[in-house]
Amino acid sequence: MYPSSFDYHAAGSVQEALALLAQYGDDAKLLAGGHSLIPVMKLRFAAPAHLIDIGRIPALSAISDGGANVHVGATARHADVAASPIVRTRVPLLAEVTAHIGDPLIRNMGTIGGSIAHADPAADLPAAMLALGASLVLAGPSGTRTVAADDFFTDVFTTALQPGEMLTEVVVPVPGAGSGAAYEKLPDPASGYAIVGIAVQLQVRDGAIASVRVGMTGLGPMPMRLAGVESALAGTAASTAAIAAAAARAGDGLSFDDDVRGSAAYKLNIARVYVRRALVRAMAASAG
Amino acid sequence: MATTSEPGASLIGASVKRKEDQRFITGKGRYTDDVTLPGQTYAAFVRSPHANATINRIDASAALAMPGVHAVLTGADMQAAGVNPIPPGWLHPGIKIAEFRALAVGRVSHVGNAVAVVIAASPSIARDAADLVDVDYTDHPAVADAVAALAAGAPQVHPDAPGNVVFNWQLGDAAAVDAAMAGAKSVVRQHLVNQRLIANAIEPRASLANYDAAADELTLYVTSQNPHVHRLIMGAFVLGIPEHKFRVIAPDVGGGFGSKIFIYPEECVVAWASKTLGRPVKWTATRSESFLTDAHGRDHSTDVEMAFDDAGTIVALRVKTVANLGAYLTLFAPAVPTYLYGTLMSGQYNIPAIHVDVTAAYTNTTPVDAYRGAGRPEATYALERTMDVAARQLGLDPAELRRRNLIAPDAFPFQTAVALQYDSGNYEPALDKALALIDYPARRAEQAAGRAAGTHIGIGLSAYIEACGLAPSHIVGSLGAQAGLYESGVVRIHPTGKVTVLTGSHSHGQGHETTFAQIVAQELGCTIDDVEIVHGDTGRVPFGMGTYGSRSGAVGGAALFGSLQKVKDKGRRIAAHLLEAAPEDVDFAGGNFFVKGSPSRTKSFAEVSLAAYLAHNLPPDMEPGLEATTFFNPSNFVFPFGVHIAIVEVDTETGHVTLQRYLAVDDFGNVINPMIVDGQLHGGIAQGAAQALWEGAQYDSNGQLLTGSMMNYGLPKAAFLPMFETDRTVTPSPVNPLGVKGAGEAGTIASTAAVANAVLDALSPFGITHLDMPLTPARIWSAIHGSHGGN
Numbered sequence A: 001m002y003p004s005s006f007d008y009h010a011a012g013s014v015q016e017a018l019a020l021l022a023q024y025g026d027d028a029k030l031l032a033g034g035h036s037l038i039p040v041m042k043l044r045f046a047a048p049a050h051l052i053d054i055g056r057i058p059a060l061s062a063i064s065d066g067g068a069n070v071h072v073g074a075t076a077r078h079a080d081v082a083a084s085p086i087v088r089t090r091v092p093l094l095a096e097v098t099a100h101i102g103d104p105l106i107r108n109m110g111t112i113g114g115s116i117a118h119a120d121p122a123a124d125l126p127a128a129m130l131a132l133g134a135s136l137v138l139a140g141p142s143g144t145r146t147v148a149a150d151d152f153f154t155d156v157f158t159t160a161l162q163p164g165e166m167l168t169e170v171v172v173p174v175p176g177a178g179s180g181a182a183y184e185k186l187p188d189p190a191s192g193y194a195i196v197g198i199a200v201q202l203q204v205r206d207g208a209i210a211s212v213r214v215g216m217t218g219l220g221p222m223p224m225r226l227a228g229v230e231s232a233l234a235g236t237a238a239s240t241a242a243i244a245a246a247a248a249r250a251g252d253g254l255s256f257d258d259d260v261r262g263s264a265a266y267k268l269n270i271a272r273v274y275v276r277r278a279l280v281r282a283m284a285a286s287a288g
Numbered sequence B: 001m002a003t004t005s006e007p008g009a010s011l012i013g014a015s016v017k018r019k020e021d022q023r024f025i026t027g028k029g030r031y032t033d034d035v036t037l038p039g040q041t042y043a044a045f046v047r048s049p050h051a052n053a054t055i056n057r058i059d060a061s062a063a064l065a066m067p068g069v070h071a072v073l074t075g076a077d078m079q080a081a082g083v084n085p086i087p088p089g090w091l092h093p094g095i096k097i098a099e100f101r102a103l104a105v106g107r108v109s110h111v112g113n114a115v116a117v118v119i120a121a122s123p124s125i126a127r128d129a130a131d132l133v134d135v136d137y138t139d140h141p142a143v144a145d146a147v148a149a150l151a152a153g154a155p156q157v158h159p160d161a162p163g164n165v166v167f168n169w170q171l172g173d174a175a176a177v178d179a180a181m182a183g184a185k186s187v188v189r190q191h192l193v194n195q196r197l198i199a200n201a202i203e204p205r206a207s208l209a210n211y212d213a214a215a216d217e218l219t220l221y222v223t224s225q226n227p228h229v230h231r232l233i234m235g236a237f238v239l240g241i242p243e244h245k246f247r248v249i250a251p252d253v254g255g256g257f258g259s260k261i262f263i264y265p266e267e268c269v270v271a272w273a274s275k276t277l278g279r280p281v282k283w284t285a286t287r288s289e290s291f292l293t294d295a296h297g298r299d300h301s302t303d304v305e306m307a308f309d310d311a312g313t314i315v316a317l318r319v320k321t322v323a324n325l326g327a328y329l330t331l332f333a334p335a336v337p338t339y340l341y342g343t344l345m346s347g348q349y350n351i352p353a354i355h356v357d358v359t360a361a362y363t364n365t366t367p368v369d370a371y372r373g374a375g376r377p378e379a380t381y382a383l384e385r386t387m388d389v390a391a392r393q394l395g396l397d398p399a400e401l402r403r404r405n406l407i408a409p410d411a412f413p414f415q416t417a418v419a420l421q422y423d424s425g426n427y428e429p430a431l432d433k434a435l436a437l438i439d440y441p442a443r444r445a446e447q448a449a450g451r452a453a454g455t456h457i458g459i460g461l462s463a464y465i466e467a468c469g470l471a472p473s474h475i476v477g478s479l480g481a482q483a484g485l486y487e488s489g490v491v492r493i494h495p496t497g498k499v500t501v502l503t504g505s506h507s508h509g510q511g512h513e514t515t516f517a518q519i520v521a522q523e524l525g526c527t528i529d530d531v532e533i534v535h536g537d538t539g540r541v542p543f544g545m546g547t548y549g550s551r552s553g554a555v556g557g558a559a560l561f562g563s564l565q566k567v568k569d570k571g572r573r574i575a576a577h578l579l580e581a582a583p584e585d586v587d588f589a590g591g592n593f594f595v596k597g598s599p600s601r602t603k604s605f606a607e608v609s610l611a612a613y614l615a616h617n618l619p620p621d622m623e624p625g626l627e628a629t630t631f632f633n634p635s636n637f638v639f640p641f642g643v644h645i646a647i648v649e650v651d652t653e654t655g656h657v658t659l660q661r662y663l664a665v666d667d668f669g670n671v672i673n674p675m676i677v678d679g680q681l682h683g684g685i686a687q688g689a690a691q692a693l694w695e696g697a698q699y700d701s702n703g704q705l706l707t708g709s710m711m712n713y714g715l716p717k718a719a720f721l722p723m724f725e726t727d728r729t730v731t732p733s734p735v736n737p738l739g740v741k742g743a744g745e746a747g748t749i750a751s752t753a754a755v756a757n758a759v760l761d762a763l764s765p766f767g768i769t770h771l772d773m774p775l776t777p778a779r780i781w782s783a784i785h786g787s788h789g790g791n
């Protein structure tokens, strides 16, 4: 498999990457881990004339604990995120979700920023971003802005990133006491991507669900929160019955089609089952 | 083992580590794509995006204008140069052979059909230029499904095959079956789809041709399981190059599974283009091209009727199959759904009357040919799946129904109702052993308890037989094969006693460099490091039929064994001469010749080897040298058999299947290297289980392949599989001196039915009698919950 020919630029800094982006415009693509971009180029679905490699920018892959938030640099590799003691202890959902991506080869190359910017509707990390209520730091020609994950994924493979912008950092709020989280994924046997993936981050206070965020990947045009499930649960007593009632609303706001992966009825079913399973596990985790 | 002459020798039967693995796991294998020649150019193919279309015009001007492009060649150019279509290697009476040109002329018949080739200075220039070749097509309606292709009014794939029928083939006694069915207590009927599979060897197909004008010689490096067959067919039938001017080298080959047996368009084009351009030309498939152009496997639609008397004894079997052969007939295609399928329909059972009716159809899809097991997995699935359906219908335990119908041990050689004569077998011990190892009653009890508690375990059996060690040449010749299926083996002893073996078998994963060396080392009393195994080069190996049909040990190994006896015999006569003894008084053991009764009068094998080449003192009538050639032509197939048991758990909430346990009890006769045989089984079981659960090629009604990449074609992954449990019974084969049977395909042959039976056993409480494969969660869940679902 041979991609069309292209020029390669190794950016030494975010500034340099942004300058190259400005210079080459639509002819350029940022290259992070290359594990979504290069396959697409080999299949000749994309043929950028310039690749701007951001994988060598010092410190862009740093992971740090900022107290209220954990900061993960855009080029942090999946394997490093999944193994990071900071991530594992402070925002365990991110570690759990990241460990579900592909296989070790993929996790050794792919980056958190690349996965989020690529916004594959079946990728794992976007569901985690939504469940965690993460913010995404975007650097552009006119400075830096921060976009909530809720506003970032806008359509199929489409995000709030504007031409000339790059994602530099993921900011993940650290959940408070009584929190629990879980990720339940049904992988496609061929690709390993999610047929459905449900990420749940919730907090239980005095036996009631104080807050809950449910991120879904796989069953829609883009990763999205399951508002019906969240509103059914918020404020209710943390119970199996409440979970069952909430899971029944997993299909709210989604529309399912029959395709090679299964019938619409089947997809609605697995949405409900996986929401229930994720909620059960997150609830159990919140208890300790 | 009766055939080994040295007491105490133990290399045959030892799990010697594979000699070849050192180079493979350190990345030092040398595959076709690793070979680079001076002045090398690169080919890229222009392929049809349509399944059935007329080619109106090919405009290569933009491609030719690109710097670095040497040539753009079309089917018309090839035809004008006198290159012939690629012939099938097996014929049936009345077969309709559609012209299979390496580059299409006038018409394309499947998506991916090669239309033109670009030869350029680099692979990327070739690819860029190929995208610039402008082909004007008129698209016609296409047909991808074989049953649809045979229906009235279906789109016509080839003008000269009316109704898309390639052939109709029948075997057995139809009248006897009719009579037995009429008088039977019950008849079990089942429709079964054996879905199309794509082999996906890790190494994609590749070829590199180099025409040497000075010597008027063509050398072709190619990913082939049978380089001599490639040379014969490409040289004599397609390109018109005599054997002595054509060398075919199949270096390290990264998996084949049948898909690298056949003569493909690309290698014919590359060979011809090299001669035309006077430059080396290389082509390596992309994975997308592999999906579209490697011959696919299976693709049967079958109706089985099995009749029983009131004791649960099978009295008759009727099998009616439609086989999809795709757009063209590749080398083995006509044999796979016939002689490798219908002849296996008796399985391990004593079935007095069998009739098999196979209609093969052309469709606008990739050609279908042998894929690991080739016909025998399809036969085993049809028979063993039906046995489970029957057991449930008759209210019998599936193990018990099988037991009642096994061929008795004293019935061998056993003449089946479908032509084959089984040489040997003893089936009940394998069944007993498998049931004991899995603790069948305990598993059934667990299943019952689980069902009460809402968990759904399934237990699936598959009792298989296969005919392999292809094949007695006179038999296959009488059945339409265009060549015999013997094998050659040369043993060349060097003056120091070191050994070079030239074998016509070809290893592309099987481990011949180890197992064949074990045979040599045991027979000659040397170490396996004293032995070099050469294969895959028509310039070095006299002749060969290659590796497929689990034939290397039973046929290639037997040829090697024959040559070993010849060199030992000559060595004995030399030793006797040197020791001044009569040859019949000289024995050979542990690498030494010695006079019976006086072990101090001895000559080592190395001393004798040197004497053979020095020739100072040989028996008067003897030629110098120590080398022997044997062509072994088997008198019959070999018949491995066994019982495999799969245990699955079905999550009825999602339809997800977990393969919990897999046990294989096989009889491969004598085993040369148990570790390698286990490895062959493991890979085969993975592939067979994958057919049951994950794999399946799908076309849409326009003939577009929907599963053309690893994103949507479900190959098995290690994480999906349990640790396999293997055990064996040993019934040596009488048809070769090693007493071995084939072990390369058994895993695939047995496992699909075992896993499918297990899943359907798990689903029996839901009244589900059968589902077609792959048994995906969506399919299972929909069956449990009815088409509207919801829970």
Ligand SMILES: Cc1cc2nc3c(=O)[nH]c(=O)nc-3n(C[C@H](O)[C@H](O)[C@H](O)COP(=O)(O)OP(=O)(O)OC[C@H]3O[C@@H](n4cnc5c(N)ncnc54)[C@H](O)[C@@H]3O)c2cc1C
Binding pocket: A029, A030, A031, A032, A033, A034, A035, A036, A037, A038, A039, A054, A074, A075, A100, A101, A102, A103, A106, A109, A110, A111, A112, A113, A114, A115, A117, A118, A120, A122, A123, A124, A125, A161, A165, A166, A167, A168, A191, A192, A193, A194
């Ligand atoms: C075989 C295989 C299996 C996989 N399985 C899974 C799976 O199970 N689950 C899953 O979620 N993913 C899976 N992936 C995808 C993997 O996680 C990729 O690594 C990820 O999607 C992209 O990250 P990357 O760093 O490789 O990005 P790249 O491929 O380098 O880039 C992807 C896209 O994002 C853009 N981009 C990259 N970084 C930035 C940035 N900082 N700012 C703005 N734009 C940027 C690029 O320009 C490009 O358009 C799989 C990939 C492969 C090859």
